[in-house]
Amino acid sequence: MGPEVDTPGTSAPPSAARSAPEPQRGPAPSVLRSLLRTREASVLGALAVSVLAASFMVEGFATGRNAGFLVLDVAAIALIALPMTLVVITGEIDLSVASTLGLTSAVMGQLWVLGLPLETIVPLCVLFGALLGALNGVLVTVAGLPSLAVTIGTMAMYRGLAYAVLGDRAVADFPFTWTGGATSRLPGTDIPWIAVLILVLAALFGLLLHATPIGRSLYAIGNNDEATRFSGISVRWTKLWLFVASGTVAAGAGVFWTLQYGSARADNAYGLELSVVAAVLLGGVSIFGGRGALPGVLAGVLLLGTIRNALMLADVSSDVLDIVTGLLLVVSVVLPTTLARVRERRPRPAPPS
Amino acid sequence: MSGPDETGAPAAGGAAQTSPPPAAPGPAQETREEHGGGVRTGRRIRQARELGILLALVLLVAVTALVNPGFLSGQSVRDLLLGATLLTILAVGQSMVLITRSVDLSVGSVMGLSAFAVGMMFVSFPGLPTPVVMAAGVLVGTVCGVVNGVLVAAARVPALVVTLGTLYMFRGIDFWWASGRQINAADMPDGFLGLSRVTLLGMPLPAVVALAVVLAAGWYLRNYRSGRELYAVGSEPAAARLVGIPVDRRVFMPFVANGSLAGLAGVLYASRFGTLDATVGTGLELEVVAAAVVGGVAIFGGSGTVYGAALGALLLSTIDAALPMLQVGSFWQQAVVGLLILVSIGLDRLLALRAARRLRGGGTRGA
Numbered sequence A: 001m002g003p004e005v006d007t008p009g010t011s012a013p014p015s016a017a018r019s020a021p022e023p024q025r026g027p028a029p030s031v032l033r034s035l036l037r038t039r040e041a042s043v044l045g046a047l048a049v050s051v052l053a054a055s056f057m058v059e060g061f062a063t064g065r066n067a068g069f070l071v072l073d074v075a076a077i078a079l080i081a082l083p084m085t086l087v088v089i090t091g092e093i094d095l096s097v098a099s100t101l102g103l104t105s106a107v108m109g110q111l112w113v114l115g116l117p118l119e120t121i122v123p124l125c126v127l128f129g130a131l132l133g134a135l136n137g138v139l140v141t142v143a144g145l146p147s148l149a150v151t152i153g154t155m156a157m158y159r160g161l162a163y164a165v166l167g168d169r170a171v172a173d174f175p176f177t178w179t180g181g182a183t184s185r186l187p188g189t190d191i192p193w194i195a196v197l198i199l200v201l202a203a204l205f206g207l208l209l210h211a212t213p214i215g216r217s218l219y220a221i222g223n224n225d226e227a228t229r230f231s232g233i234s235v236r237w238t239k240l241w242l243f244v245a246s247g248t249v250a251a252g253a254g255v256f257w258t259l260q261y262g263s264a265r266a267d268n269a270y271g272l273e274l275s276v277v278a279a280v281l282l283g284g285v286s287i288f289g290g291r292g293a294l295p296g297v298l299a300g301v302l303l304l305g306t307i308r309n310a311l312m313l314a315d316v317s318s319d320v321l322d323i324v325t326g327l328l329l330v331v332s333v334v335l336p337t338t339l340a341r342v343r344e345r346r347p348r349p350a351p352p353s
Numbered sequence B: 001m002s003g004p005d006e007t008g009a010p011a012a013g014g015a016a017q018t019s020p021p022p023a024a025p026g027p028a029q030e031t032r033e034e035h036g037g038g039v040r041t042g043r044r045i046r047q048a049r050e051l052g053i054l055l056a057l058v059l060l061v062a063v064t065a066l067v068n069p070g071f072l073s074g075q076s077v078r079d080l081l082l083g084a085t086l087l088t089i090l091a092v093g094q095s096m097v098l099i100t101r102s103v104d105l106s107v108g109s110v111m112g113l114s115a116f117a118v119g120m121m122f123v124s125f126p127g128l129p130t131p132v133v134m135a136a137g138v139l140v141g142t143v144c145g146v147v148n149g150v151l152v153a154a155a156r157v158p159a160l161v162v163t164l165g166t167l168y169m170f171r172g173i174d175f176w177w178a179s180g181r182q183i184n185a186a187d188m189p190d191g192f193l194g195l196s197r198v199t200l201l202g203m204p205l206p207a208v209v210a211l212a213v214v215l216a217a218g219w220y221l222r223n224y225r226s227g228r229e230l231y232a233v234g235s236e237p238a239a240a241r242l243v244g245i246p247v248d249r250r251v252f253m254p255f256v257a258n259g260s261l262a263g264l265a266g267v268l269y270a271s272r273f274g275t276l277d278a279t280v281g282t283g284l285e286l287e288v289v290a291a292a293v294v295g296g297v298a299i300f301g302g303s304g305t306v307y308g309a310a311l312g313a314l315l316l317s318t319i320d321a322a323l324p325m326l327q328v329g330s331f332w333q334q335a336v337v338g339l340l341i342l343v344s345i346g347l348d349r350l351l352a353l354r355a356a357r358r359l360r361g362g363g364t365r366g367a
Helices: A011-019 A033-038 A039-057 A064-087 A098-112 A118-141 A148-164 A175-181 A194-211 A213-223 A224-229 A235-261 A272-282 A294-313 A318-345 B013-018 B028-037 B040-069 B074-099 B108-124 B131-156 B159-179 B190-197 B205-223 B225-236 B239-244 B247-273 B284-294 B306-325 B330-362
Strands: none
Touching: A011 B247, A011 B306, A033 A148, A033 B306, A039 B074, A064 A224, A064 A235, A064 A294, A098 A148, A098 A272, A118 B306, A148 A272, A148 B284, A175 A235, A175 A318, A175 B330, A194 A213, A194 A294, A194 B013, A194 B074, A213 A224, A213 A235, A213 B247, A213 B284, A224 A235, A235 B040, A272 A294, A272 B159, A318 B306, B013 B108, B013 B284, B028 B040, B028 B284, B040 B247, B040 B306, B074 B247, B074 B306, B108 B159, B108 B284, B131 B159, B131 B190, B131 B247, B159 B239, B190 B205, B190 B239, B190 B247, B205 B247, B205 B306, B225 B247, B239 B247, B284 B306, B284 B330
8 A cells, every 4th residue: 555664663654644745845854853753753752751750740650559550540541542543543433432331341240140150241241342343333334324423322322221231230249359350460560460461452453553454454444445445445344343343342441440440330431432532632543534553542541641640649630630631632633733834834935035 | 294193103213204204295296306406305305304303203292191191291391391401502503513514522511611600600799790690601602612613713623633622621621610619509699590480482481592592593504695605614615615615714603603502501501400510511512412413413514404403402302301201211211312313313324315316316416
């Protein structure tokens, strides 16, 4: 597809795409400079700055114990953000993830009440999530409906079904070996094991996105799905599988969430979809599709998590966090567009003078 | 409407039965229509779409009233209308934004901020006359709308991203301002709190306000040049720009209007419920979008009417009120709403395909 050679982990392709509209900039920028100019670099930079600032200014931030809590706090968002990145890159969106999480949690609680062993319940729940994702996928691909509207609908429906399954009860008598196990740390460290799972999944999704033909086709779909279809890629199947992946991971996150907090409730993770989308967009993925990279999204998730964690340790009330999240999101999209327009405008007055 | 023989169908099924009306007028009329071109066919289908929601609404009310006659008592209807007021006003504003191919996710936060601002003004300046405070509440919403509009139209940033950002910002400002405080009915004058008990022609005053908003917006979108241009911008922004429509201004205006309407909804909320904290309107944004979508407003712009959106809002509120009366657990309510959204967008898709096929068959417009 693209002329550039793909190396996993680098964010070169999006940068190439970005600098494309301004080829008249004189000498070709060095690879390093073009890397630094990417969106991912600025998110990573912001992450580094905020981690450094928090370590120096907030007491108790730079401890292994706190890092463990930070990872647990962002675990669900990080997990769901991985498939969401791929979905948004194809120009679609899945707003039903938090409801899928809630419904999985409710089903898990109900099955436990019915007396099934957790060894059976967990795979069943993940499978169930795949089905929920497949329903989204079928509505989007087969019926040809806009994913924004479809997933607003299934968001309401899945959350409603979660209430229908569990009502306003909470199931909280899961065995401690499981609930404690969910938050247990790797032996000898403060890092919870879920971090390993997140890293493995991130590597898988990252390789898929940045190092395989399938990954390249996702960018192609996001840029122009009709042209991609004519070039022989099955857009429908690709999108369908992405929604299935999204549902599956959301269900997995639901299982983890339930065990982590030791409580299955229908309103678990209410409103989480917006946090996930915010993290993905902050990480430099374009809402119109066709642009973005997984490392940037992980940085976006961690950036939001770090700020939340540091503000909480510094005893700043959580409402400031909302303002910061919103500001970050708005600035992160307004700044590049405005800069690009200013840059575009600057050469024009030059010729007359 | 071919109503009575179709009773007994559930609400969602009722919506699905809109397919007959567009086909109903028969072949004779169809030949006449073909010369009229696509506009009239399009309008007819849209009207059918709104009739469908109305039909579903009538069916739902009829079935509920049969099961539980108390549903149509004066007080119950008044409660229903009051309950639908806020959602209707918000859905009207949202439709104008959606028609231009944008979306405003921050409405819930704007409404909450405006409601809290109203309460705070009564607390801080007890001497202020009520109309001034109400105007100030609307103004708060307008300012929020201007912020959204400037970011979307001037900075040309996708509306979904911007309004997701301002959703958090406005809510954060609300929390920061409230800092855990709650404003109670005792802090507000009785004249203000009694507004929802005032009736005009048998309808509660807020419902009259909502009706006026719907009619005014509907009239504007249908009969004013700038109103028609909103549809042009939403169907194809690039083409609209080439035709000479000031696209940025047409995108900006609905955000301001929507902000003002969200402000108005905040004022009405404060007047009706009297208890205000920083969580007012949380999560409302998606319900508002849902009401508009159920009402036939396309999520990608260019089609739909505010009448449809208002009917959608009324239908969602009626479902809320009817389910408990039908002995359906209130826990099912959200699931039904979700299903209804899916059915209505599926139906829109079906109608659009049918219209496209008919237009192609009629040969009035090139492919």
